[in-house]
Amino acid sequence: MRILLINPNTSQVLTDKLDRAARAVLPPDVELVSVTAEEGFPYISSRAEAACAGVGVLDVLARRGAEVDAAVIAAFGDPGLLPAREAFDLPVTGMTEASMLSACMLGQRFAFVTFTPRMAPWYNEQVRQAELSARFAGTFTPDVPLGNIGEIDSDLRGPLVAECHRAVAAGADVLILSGAPLAGMAPSLRTEVDAVLIDPVQAAVLQAAALVRLAPLGASGGSYRRPPGKPSTGLPAALAKHIARDE
Amino acid sequence: MRILLINPNTSQVLTDKLDRAARAVLPPDVELVSVTAEEGFPYISSRAEAACAGVGVLDVLARRGAEVDAAVIAAFGDPGLLPAREAFDLPVTGMTEASMLSACMLGQRFAFVTFTPRMAPWYNEQVRQAELSARFAGTFTPDVPLGNIGEIDSDLRGPLVAECHRAVAAGADVLILSGAPLAGMAPSLRTEVDAVLIDPVQAAVLQAAALVRLAPLGASGGSYRRPPGKPSTGLPAALAKHIARDE
Amino acid sequence: MRILLINPNTSQVLTDKLDRAARAVLPPDVELVSVTAEEGFPYISSRAEAACAGVGVLDVLARRGAEVDAAVIAAFGDPGLLPAREAFDLPVTGMTEASMLSACMLGQRFAFVTFTPRMAPWYNEQVRQAELSARFAGTFTPDVPLGNIGEIDSDLRGPLVAECHRAVAAGADVLILSGAPLAGMAPSLRTEVDAVLIDPVQAAVLQAAALVRLAPLGASGGSYRRPPGKPSTGLPAALAKHIARDE
């Protein structure tokens, strides 16, 4: 089985981090192919950036989807997730959704712990869209300046642990370390926090692998059934061709 | 006051229809500027198409937003609405959201009546995102082939009236005639249906005008506060410049 | 267009405040007619008082409704709102409902900031009735004694700003300055609070004007359809006549 891990950010350092965290839990028969967005933003942190990145994700899928059995959108906030499911006939998972659903088997209420309040509103919208608000304890972020995006996990370790404790006090019993820069960090916090910790890229890759075995065509029936072909102008070439069903 | 009506579809015939319906209710001090997307799809009808159109909407706002006091996204499903609110400091409304909120002052439960089941899942996601499911009675669509997108309102009049009656029987008391091709149709059905009928482009324009008076900067504080500038690659030039805050 | 602003309290000083705040945002073609309740309470602050005031609102509408195109119930808590919609065929808005729905286009979660905890339970019931709890961040009130009802906005300015900050910390990004005594106060706080501020009487008047253009008969179909005439005893004369449809 081959899984495509799409980093919708343009930072290769994040792709490397995500790839490393994902490989740590890969089932033995799964091959991981990680790609970095060629255009867009070094690190997505607003709704408009996510909207642009979402189209980029669709384009990567149009170019590379045929090579793989499933795809993972590896930016917290899941840019392009629902459109990707509808437009492509293979399982697609996102870091936010996959970690929320996994959390529901490990505790009563999950929280997001992340490094900047800027993304909380966008993340909250994913909870709403998944209709999981009743199991959501909130987003917790330290109020400290960010440094290098590749070093956030070590630079902010202390403040992030403090936020984990705040989330537990607020009723969360599963904590999702949210945002690609925190990929791989969960195991190192397990002894310090009385809650279950989830690494969302791991959740997304594991759910993608599970879906390949459970429903190999992904969301190919029902409300996500692929629409008929349609002409367009101005789209990236591969995406235009895919949407036109000019295959 | 000037309001920008953005048709995210590339069909000028739809822009004309929308512009006409909107002008029928325009307050006397409002000037309407209607623009048609230059790239994209003749008529958006899937999530991937909406995702692409959303970026187009942001680009139009980057190019034309400074000329106006508010903007209306004139495709049912509101592509780009939440990103636009965050990225721009002026009121922005969408046809779906504005008609749902207006409906809440006119009845207990609203329904969407539209011409094709293909868009229902996408529309339903807007209800969820607005957290208005408790007041939503469903999407009702006839099961008949579409003809010319510009003539749907007359071609499908009978089947649409039948769906209105089905929606009423299912508990809806406000019916939203959903989709740009139905713009302007509501008044002609008022005598045939025992419910309140809403034309969503009218709702969107009226709400935009109201917001200009109530909160001239739009969602400029709180969770939609405009983010700091950020460099990008591959975006339409005006949008890249706007997001970079290179103004 | 003529809009009737009904102050269900008997304090003329509040009517003046409400009238002034409403006029600040009036569209150019709207004439405002403000009336003060002749009987009832100087300032409504409990559920029983609101129940009595609600009947007074219906009576004002029976006496004056025919002169106008829409009506605004200008007491936070919206006494008589749903009965008024059913009994009269013109758009009717209330300060609470109109500000909540407007808030949904300006942020993710709204809060009420007001001057006394006594009214919070009654206000909360309006949120429930509108099924908007999922977007509600709570009611925030200072714990200080009230002085003169006409001077609350200046006397309690400091404590109210502090409550605005508490509401933001609790996740609200739109703040509704609740209660007629705070009418007109919102603009002066805008520089001090990182959230969108709404003046509810302005929201109510603007929504009433929008509804006149969108649905001139108001909630005249569906669940609010006016019932057949019915005899009564003991009601105010005009209201009895209206309910009897003895017109």
Place this chain on the structure above:
Amino acid sequence: MRILLINPNTSQVLTDKLDRAARAVLPPDVELVSVTAEEGFPYISSRAEAACAGVGVLDVLARRGAEVDAAVIAAFGDPGLLPAREAFDLPVTGMTEASMLSACMLGQRFAFVTFTPRMAPWYNEQVRQAELSARFAGTFTPDVPLGNIGEIDSDLRGPLVAECHRAVAAGADVLILSGAPLAGMAPSLRTEVDAVLIDPVQAAVLQAAALVRLAPLGASGGSYRRPPGKPSTGLPAALAKHIARDE
């Protein structure tokens, strides 16, 4: 223990029916005092009528509340219930709320079965206000003309049984025979319907008696705590005196 049963309608025939049904389940130490509204409507069937009746209920409580240990508002729709709880320090129950809460111990989902669609919207608002929508299967009414309000239970027996079956098919397993004219009817239907049948005036009286033993002052603390005295004009004399705390 003495319980005051307030019929907010002016029809003595309904009071007799309600009194009879209530007495059939009265605990041995409970004395029932039934009173009929002196002013208002023969039979409440709209929101405005309910609003007027609600004030009448408060006035009856002001005049007679001191004689009893608890009160029951005996019109389906519970006019004046929440104001009565706040304004008076004794347990107060309503037919709708009491039957819904009792239903939650007898099944998963309850439905209202009643004789006219006119009241469904008002009844639905009580479900919303109680936040019990998740356990509500809807309101079911036959589409037949009403005859004499005192004979509805026998005149419409067949159509009502048919609606009971419809409600069961829609997922309800507890049926509340709604509206004072159906008081006393439940037992006679028990053999014909595969669901639990509830007579709401019985539920209301039994809950009132239970509350007297459980919390003799009713909702006297918390959000329903009785407010300080306040002057008024134009209210019925006893009610004005009670609200003024001029006791």
Place this chain on the structure above:
Amino acid sequence: MRILLINPNTSQVLTDKLDRAARAVLPPDVELVSVTAEEGFPYISSRAEAACAGVGVLDVLARRGAEVDAAVIAAFGDPGLLPAREAFDLPVTGMTEASMLSACMLGQRFAFVTFTPRMAPWYNEQVRQAELSARFAGTFTPDVPLGNIGEIDSDLRGPLVAECHRAVAAGADVLILSGAPLAGMAPSLRTEVDAVLIDPVQAAVLQAAALVRLAPLGASGGSYRRPPGKPSTGLPAALAKHIARDE
């Protein structure tokens, strides 16, 4: 009328406490029969313990149910409640459910105040199962060591009062003193807390007595209808016989 009070714990001291609290509110025609579980745990405080106790409750009902008109499951958390309703044709109430539903007639939002955080997750699941989350303000527990289970009410009085105040500050206006060891404690706190206090075993017994009068067969129709007989192996003899309908 005879009511069976089943203490699913094996501590006779708790049965005595529960029996005493229940008798304080018993209607004059009700006879109370209290039994203590013969097997299981001295005091249930986890989900697995509750699961085991639930089967014990069913067995007591199989052995003693025929002697009584209704039964009360007298452990907070209601072990075995829904199975008991389905398997037996008499009203069955539980302390958690009965106190929550009673609370809905006495305030807007209830809280549980109890003596140890260990049981909060299990209690929360009962709120969810009853679909009452919208009226739930949380579980509040002091962070102090427990002493003798029979003396908790006096040993922890101070810390419990402090938790009552915390619950009120969090928006609760009805406080349910949760857990059998707190039975009988509510009245003594009434002067110290500005909220309504409920003793859950009293609520459960009163609701059971009310249901006997309202629906003597309990949940005998609908979704709780008793299933046909079925053979089993390994069950307690009386329960096996009851489930086999070998009566």
Place this chain on the structure above:
Amino acid sequence: MRILLINPNTSQVLTDKLDRAARAVLPPDVELVSVTAEEGFPYISSRAEAACAGVGVLDVLARRGAEVDAAVIAAFGDPGLLPAREAFDLPVTGMTEASMLSACMLGQRFAFVTFTPRMAPWYNEQVRQAELSARFAGTFTPDVPLGNIGEIDSDLRGPLVAECHRAVAAGADVLILSGAPLAGMAPSLRTEVDAVLIDPVQAAVLQAAALVRLAPLGASGGSYRRPPGKPSTGLPAALAKHIARDE
């Protein structure tokens, strides 16, 4: 990795069916150990039966849990699931929960399609407990007599397909073939139904395998943290020993 599949029913024929369906999707490094309940019911179909079976599941885990990395409760309705998670430190999944959560990545709304209405109320309670009602389209069952429990999938094929179509018409786009007797049936229906079909035992085994990689200790922190040891009487020996932490 070793996974324990626990069939809480005593029918070996069902264990064989479940084992076969599970093996069809097993990752290459997973060894499956299937056990059949030694005591209880041939086929669980009521809440009391599920309650008894839940204790049996805990006992199997006490006896066999140490040999494996995760466990699957293989009866639709998930008897004992939440207690098992709390009492044991390894991932535990259930057929209902795992299939619902998987469904959330494959469509907007799931439905249960099963062979008898008797179990619908119990299944519905699992949806409620998981707080997934907003994504649930209902339970659909044919109204035909059951034959041999081991042959239901072939005997009722036609009626089950008809129910699948009914579920789709009601808005479901993922169908969960519910109940152990339908294990293995999903693939054969894929060409006949326009929706995604899920086999719940496959979902449960795949989720268990994913959790072993994501959170090897299962729900060991937070609200499911294993409680301290406690003495008991009357429990199965292994379970008593486990709960006593006498290891």
